[in-house]
Amino acid sequence: MIGPVTKRRTDGLSKDVIVRAAAGILDEAGEAALTFRALTARLDTGYGAIYHHVANKSDLLAAATDDVIARVMTGTADGAEPREALRTVALGLFDAIDAHPWVGAQLSREPWRPALMEIYERIGGLLDALGVPERALFDAAGALVNYVLGVAGQNAANARLLTSGQGDRSAFLADVSARWASLDPDRYPFVRRAAAHLREHDDREQFLAGVDFFLAGIATLR
Known part of the structure; x- marks a missing residue:
């Protein structure tokens, strides 16, 4: 049920303003945390002004995702x-x-959206140009x-795990690395070797290395 309108903005409220506030x-x-009550409080407006532009929370999530992706695509490279x-x-x-973890989840939830x-x-x-x-x-x-969306989404999920009380990244990787290094060397020879790299690896560099592997393979398609 739509609650009573308690405040009104004196300026116009555009969909862009609503979407950016929702993203915040x-x-x-x-x-x-994204509810219409929270959004009306942030924008200092009534429910009607928001429902004029977006139908529901799903519509709002989709619009916020489209906005984030559009800003990445516009003028990039x-x-x-x-x-x-x-x-x-x-x-x-x-x-x-990574900056907006909810974007990855939304892209998989509604793959038909413009984003x-x-x-x-x-891509x-x-x-084709390649x-x-x-x-x-x-x-x-x-x-x-x-690959891009899967790795990006997993990285964002890992970051959320750490910020929800699982410790900082360095301590987390050190712990996992130590566990890998202690595994049975006959059963997990590669994992034990990888343990030394896990502790100090850079997520963005590893991600780009994966992109390069894809591009190297794609270059053989002639």
């Missing part, structure tokens, strides 16, 4: 050669989902998009 609540406290542009776009998405179409269009277009043959273009674009 999502960044600060997550999806559970314009003029760069395709391979470098792909790396820049991929890293821009990684950083955006995901923008991602596919940009697919750059792969010379990927038509027969492989769809699969190459899907694989790279899935």
Whole structure:
């Protein structure tokens, strides 16, 4: 039920203002905190002014996600050669989902929204410019998009885990690294070797290394 209007803004309330305010609540406290009551309090307005632009919370989440992705896509790597542009776009998405963890969840929840179409269009277009043959273009674009969004989403989930009381990243990685190093060397020889790298690895650098592996493989498609 829509509650009573207790305050009114004297200036106009655009959808952009509502969406940015919703994104602020999502960044600060997550999806559970995004309610129309919280939004009216932040914007100092009534329910009607918000319902005029968005129908419900799902619509609001989708619009906020579209806005974040549109800002990543707009002007990112314009003029760069395709391979470098792909790396820049991929890293821009990684950083955006790291800063706004709810974006990754929303992209998987409603894949038909404009945000995901923008991602596919940009990455697919750059792969086309890179010379990927038509027969492989769809699969190459899907694989790279899935890698980018999957790793970015997992990284954001890990960051949320640490901020929810699991300690800082260095201590967490040190603990996991020690556990890996103590495993049975006959059963887990690779994991034990990887333990030394786990402690000091950089998430963004590892992510970009994965993008480069994809691009190296894609370059063989002729």
